[in-house]
Amino acid sequence: MKTESFEARDCLLAELADGTPVLFRPVMPEDRKRLVAGMTQLSADSRYFRFFTPLPRLAEEQLRYFTEVDQHNHVAWIAVNPILPEQPGQGIGRFVRRNDQPTVAEFALTVIDAAQSKGLGTAILAILYLLAWEGGVCCLHGIVLPENRVVTTWLARLGAKTWFAAGVYEVELPVSRDISCLPNNPSAERFRSWVERMSGLRGEQVVHSR
Numbered sequence: 001m002k003t004e005s006f007e008a009r010d011c012l013l014a015e016l017a018d019g020t021p022v023l024f025r026p027v028m029p030e031d032r033k034r035l036v037a038g039m040t041q042l043s044a045d046s047r048y049f050r051f052f053t054p055l056p057r058l059a060e061e062q063l064r065y066f067t068e069v070d071q072h073n074h075v076a077w078i079a080v081n082p083i084l085p086e087q088p089g090q091g092i093g094r095f096v097r098r099n100d101q102p103t104v105a106e107f108a109l110t111v112i113d114a115a116q117s118k119g120l121g122t123a124i125l126a127i128l129y130l131l132a133w134e135g136g137v138c139c140l141h142g143i144v145l146p147e148n149r150v151v152t153t154w155l156a157r158l159g160a161k162t163w164f165a166a167g168v169y170e171v172e173l174p175v176s177r178d179i180s181c182l183p184n185n186p187s188a189e190r191f192r193s194w195v196e197r198m199s200g201l202r203g204e205q206v207v208h209s210r
C-alpha cells in the first residue's frame, strides 16, 4: 500500500472521532500569539513532558524559533479550531532535520490538555509522517522522559524502536511510503488510517476520523 503525495503548503480540515472539527496547517510567524496562549492551556505535567521542565512560558527566542520555520529543515504544523481560529492552537507538531544527517529529524508533539485523548496527537503525528516522507526524511527521532509512559508505549505500538539512555527514552519511528509495514495493532491501525486519508488531499477537504 503506497501513500500519495501530500504537499507541505496545504491545509487540511478534519474531524476527530467525537466530531470535533480541526484545521491543520503549516505554522506561520503570525502564530506566535497562539503559542503564547497555548502554553497557558498546558498543565505543568504536559509542559514538563514537552520541555523537560515545567517551563511557564516561552522566551522570545523560543517563540521565534518555533514559529519562523522554513518548512523544509524545520517543519511545523498547527491544529486550530476552524470555527474560532483566533483561539489558542489545539496542538502542534514539528520535526527538525539533523545538520549532519538530514534524512533523520528530531520530532516533538504537543496537544493542549483539554484536547488530549481524542486522537489529535495521532492525527498530528500522521501529518508529520507524511511530510517527513515527502521531504526524504526516513526516520523521526525523539526523546521522551521515562515518566511519560503514555508516549513511549504509544510510539512503540506504532513500530518505533525505543531504548533507554542517559536517563531518557530515545525513540526512532521509521518513515516508509509503504504504510502496510506498520504493525498490526489498533493504535497502528488508527495511525495508518489517518495517514491514508490525509495523503493526497489538498486544501480544505474534510477527513473523517474512524
Ligand SMILES: CC(C)(COP(=O)(O)OP(=O)(O)OC[C@H]1O[C@@H](n2cnc3c(N)ncnc32)[C@H](O)[C@@H]1OP(=O)(O)O)[C@@H](O)C(=O)NCCC(=O)NCCS
Pocket: 045, 046, 047, 049, 050, 107, 108, 109, 110, 111, 112, 115, 116, 117, 118, 119, 120, 121, 122, 123, 142, 143, 144, 148, 150, 151, 153, 154, 157, 186, 187, 188, 190
Ligand atoms: C503526547 C500527546 C501529544 C498526545 O496527544 P493526544 O491528542 O492525547 O493523542 P491521542 O489522543 O491521539 O492519543 C495518542 C496515544 O496516547 C494515549 N493516550 C492519550 N491520552 C492518554 C491518557 N490520558 N492516558 C493514557 N493514554 C493516553 C492514547 O490512548 C493513544 O494511544 P493508543 O493509540 O495506543 O491508544 C499529548 O498527550 C501531549 O501533548 N502531551 C504533553 C507533551 C508530550 O508528552 N509530548 C510528547 C513528547 S515530545
